Amino acid sequence: MSDTTLGRPNAATSATSIIDDGRTRHLIWLLPVHAIVWIICAWLSRGNLDTQGDMVENYVWGIEWQAGYAKHPPLFAWITAAWFRVFPHTDIAYFALSAINAMIGLLGIVALSRRFVPRRLAVIAGLAMAVSPLYSNLAIKFNANSVLLSVWPWTAYFFVRFMQTRSWLAAIAVGVLAAAAVLGKYFSIVLLIALFVAMLARPAWRARFFDWRVLLVAAAGAVVLAPHIHWLVINHFPTFNYANERTGGSFLAAAARFCVYTLAQIGYLALSFVVTLVLVRERRGEAARMMAASVAKPTLNPDLWWLALGPLIVVGMIAVLSRTQMASVWGMAQWFAIVPLWLAVLDRAGFSFRPERAFRTLVCYWLIVFVAASAIGYIGALRNTDDAAEPRAELAEAAHFMWKQRFQHAIPVVAGSGHEAQSIAFYSDGDTRYWDMSKPETTPWLNMADLKRRGALFVCSELDAPCIAQSKKITGAMPVSVAVSKHAWRRSLPARHYLLFVLTPLY
Template identity: 30%
Template sequence: MSTIKSARVDRRGALVHSPAGFSDFTAFTTASPAKAEILAVFIGFIVVWTFFYTVTEAPVPVKHDMTEAYAWGQEFQLGYHQHPPFWAWLCGLWFRVFPISPMFFSALSATNAAVGLLGAWYLLSCLVSGPRRVACWALLLLTPLYTFYAYKFDANIIFLSIWPWTLFFFFRSISQPGLSSALGLGVMVGLGLLSKYYVFLPLAGCFGAALVATSGRRWLASCWPWISVAVALLTFAPHLVWLVQNRAPPLHYLGSKLGAPWPDVWHRALRAEGGLCGMMLGVLAIVAGLTLLTPRGARTRVCALSRDQARMVAVLTLTPLVLTGLSALVLKTVVMDEMMIGVVPLAPLLIMQFFPGCPPLLLARVSLCGAIVLNIGAVVVAPAYAYWRVAHQHGWLRQVPVQEIAQEATDLWQRHVPAPLTYVSGSFILDNGAAFYSPAHPHSFVSHDFSQALWVTPQRIREHGLLSICMADDMICLQRAASFATAQTQQLPVTLSHRFLGYTTNPVAFIVVITPPLAH
């Protein structure tokens, strides 16, 4: 790091003169780092976690939600069967630029988390400064939200990057009302709406946070929120038109998830809520521990936030937790574990409010040291963890060899059909998985169902043919593949295993169904 302004902060958080030669690390915890230093930190984060994800996930196929994002992103639709399109668009654009490989999926996940951490850094600047800002940011990094949980790039994980920037423009709109803040907030809300309708729950927290603060109520009474709403609706409008034209498939999908059994509803809701709270226990332990270890006379009694700010932070952090649990119970739907992990970037700051005696400089140093150790440890531990997954996890032996069957089925198509492979379908995870892993990168015809893949039509299947990859015991897949059969259709049995570091998984039997184009 380059040298930062020579200053330090005492145990109470006050700036005092620093002697010459004071370390760059200490300067980073006490002053505002330069943009070049911030950029270096976030590039380093991307490199570290791209490496970690690439190495630790090498023994297994890319997660289903991620191959789904890739398959959808190929099509650039205004909407999809389950969700709005923004996160799939990002994935599609990413792989227009970078090679289609698991390593660059890891890089996409790490970049998404880094963009969110950058947003959190600027968001915190609206509320705190100096060592408190560094401490809150480093504590956020010490949770698994932006590291270990960030790999699964999907409609939930995209909020790691979207929501901190949404809150940044929200706070800036209240503290510095103006056109640029209103436009920024509107665009970010629009992108949230284009990612997942779940965004309405944390958005309710923004409305509640504005109500509990004097400046927020003044903002609500002005024209600026309406400008933000107009921009958000304009951003969301293309998808809204698509919803009307296609009879709102995502809403039908949501309807299919309602009415789940009560044991499943309670179990998943408690697991999601408890899991998120559990992730914050480390932050609580650090802040509370440092407070207890600090002599009473050395403790600061200056609260980091004003009363209005503290109320806003509490409402913004707790509203998604409360409303997510309530919606699960009211709608009898199963809550996914990762739903809330992207919408609580202010949780460490909220925890710090309960411990005003914690010395901010000491907390910043400890938290930043912890973040550095975490990143170094991730690099060091990654190869050992990858080996452990293969050598000692019995579940690894039962995995489906998605990459191998995608390659083998593509080879079979090319040997039997004198036409390029354009459409692929199959059993769950195999359709989108084959779209990603096949060298031909065909379009995914999800579950042989036109309603789930609106970019596919019967005419296109007749013109280009269809490759179906079914598990040998998946009768539903085989029946659906048979519904597209012609006189030239072939069924070829294939049995494959996945190999990694000299270890081999249990063999899996497949049926590859090749239906050539009618012209051939």
Template identity: 30%
Template structure:
């Protein structure tokens, strides 16, 4: 007989006569169909993991990807230079309501992850009831996608919620062939494309799974797929027009991932599969412990499952196989984190296809495992991480963002007496100053060393600008100094910044600042006493010496 990893006898006894400490959890399981158990789970998820982020990154700034997303969202347009616009739209809408603080954007990231799990539950409830729905969510919470991947709210993380929403709408459109669901499916698919062009693999998987479905004739001969196509293209029209008018910058940025080395691309494809396997490893082991000897029924259960559940299984296969094939064919790189938003496509068929009853014993144990990991992370791992980073720092310099922004703003006000409106130089520092400075200057072309984003029309170089580089970034310093010299009078300042955590001094680093005075109003400002004549003379002397 196979070993019973599931401890089925213990599980049955526990369900018949649960221990007193299990009874509150059992009441929670009973509330799934009543409608309060899943919201409670998601609220606890958001609370604990937002606390983790607040503690783990206390004293440090937000990840540059998050700052970039916020920078995009400062202005509503139909596209941005590096990525499609959805992530910027969401950040812009969020910060129009919530304050510009670290905890606010951390809450946004975790809310996005919770919304993703909520949409996954929409799919799961089509096939199962009761606490099996919770098992799907708990298994996904054991992956890194909904905490660590989600906290970097960027073009990848925004797909966490959009992919399950698009899948649910496609499933309903396929099932009902109703016009409203067809429109919803098309619009949701276009949202996925507006999140990241990688979503083309999801849309292609929808098409392929519909073609091989037993009910394909009824669906394909109905108006539903054509309504979806028309609605999706209509929703994409403004972005497509923007691409045509601006030279399709995001497409060219995506093309930078194309390589000429076939073997490297093949290795990346293998690492892509290994990365996904690693991401689901804890969930897979947990599921094996739940299923026990019943795990041998998995293939048979999936084969005998609801045809529409197999539809989701085929979508899952498509979103894994298609990227691998295309990547090897085009010789591109393929990080596994690009596909983490699709892990739900694996969890739903595995759990929802089970033909046997799953005892509450296992669901409670899975919930305890998820809760235990989250609590240990928030109360133990987070402070350790914060202490470690305070003394060792981050590669991108997150430990210094707050101090760098404050010091540059202070220098600018001291020298120029006007609000800082433009910041340039190093990407991560420039984005950080834009976010953390009390002036919230704009960051982008032509003052950014590498970053590509047009400044608003009302923000002109004549208003003056400042730039920051780390002292060991010689290319950034040389390029910025040339820009400053071409602009006219400028000051160069060097200063140290040091991280600090609850008064504990940490790593220290040197920064180089360039301050270019407002050109059109320079004389007026001298006359008004905003900028002293001595400072202007000092900046002009420096300008002559540096040239």
């Protein structure tokens, strides 16, 4: 006899489901704990926010609240500026922003999974993806790539909800979030094309293309994108020029690079694959083969297959046709549907799970991460690496102290060597702005007249000869030499030397 009658589960099945849901509902709280773990581990392992200086650059852009910037559209810079309107200008507060951004994306994966699998399994999707480098150590560097971790899963969730329910609210949400994804990075065109292809590929979804509510998707997206499009037009599309610099080369080189890109994606997903298997109750070898088969066989779950693999297919086509040398982290947000696909296929095949194992599994993972983070931080300090020893916050403290002693107010504008100057702006009370003296067109909110009227501090690394020469020319001042060192892991690290040039404000 069937376990169901007229599509309704019998009492035993319902009772089991209720018990399972009760056991697993609390597991969702492992995601905030996971975020806290990574905030602490990032602080332990890193002496600075990031070696490349992307995170301080986000800040100095965002506080100007422009509709676009020289390199990228504005979403992640806006988020950074809004965050630091509330929170202190410290490394650990920035790592908290990064971790919460990743957690929001993981909750989106859980929500998406819930459209295809029972609640007790949907939580597993978020937990299994949480251990991937995509949502952990790579996510800690908040930039144009990682901001998509939170936006893409929720865009896909509302897309599926619209396909399944025809809800007009879901249609508006799809439009808003799709536009937000584009405002995060133009690479999000990959997601939009992939969702469109998924809609056309699935007969039940294809009918939505002719639904009047699709107009709501387009209208909502247009409203959100309108200010940025206007900015692009009046500024002659500077971000397109920056993106175009990433293309070029031969088709063969682009194809080879895409193969490397694909292999990197497999590596990023390996740990999530393992954790999913750990939570399978039995027959794990068979489960592993079925999970691998789900990637190669769309028929096992066509809806989720298109959501999971569609972005990779689109990336491959665009990369080869445009001869773009893909960086593996560009697609870090694209795997929002891969664990839901594995779970849906296994659930349909009758595999049972033990979600309660997730707690012990994650505790073991966290302990390993804590040990590794501590070792990385200590060894970096021991070896005096740039990441560990460059005294960006300490330089900012020294610069602000010198300026306030002279003028009794905060530094109004800072310029000079990129990372150093931007760090002085970040580690401030929020009143210091940044001017790019080597490419002033990228910071059009300030000009030389503003600097002469308000005053400015120019900071140069002692090895940055072009910065020193230009700072002397602009300020006409003799430099103040400062030696600054960082203290970490009960060690005083070797001092770094900088030159400060003061452009005295006009009163």
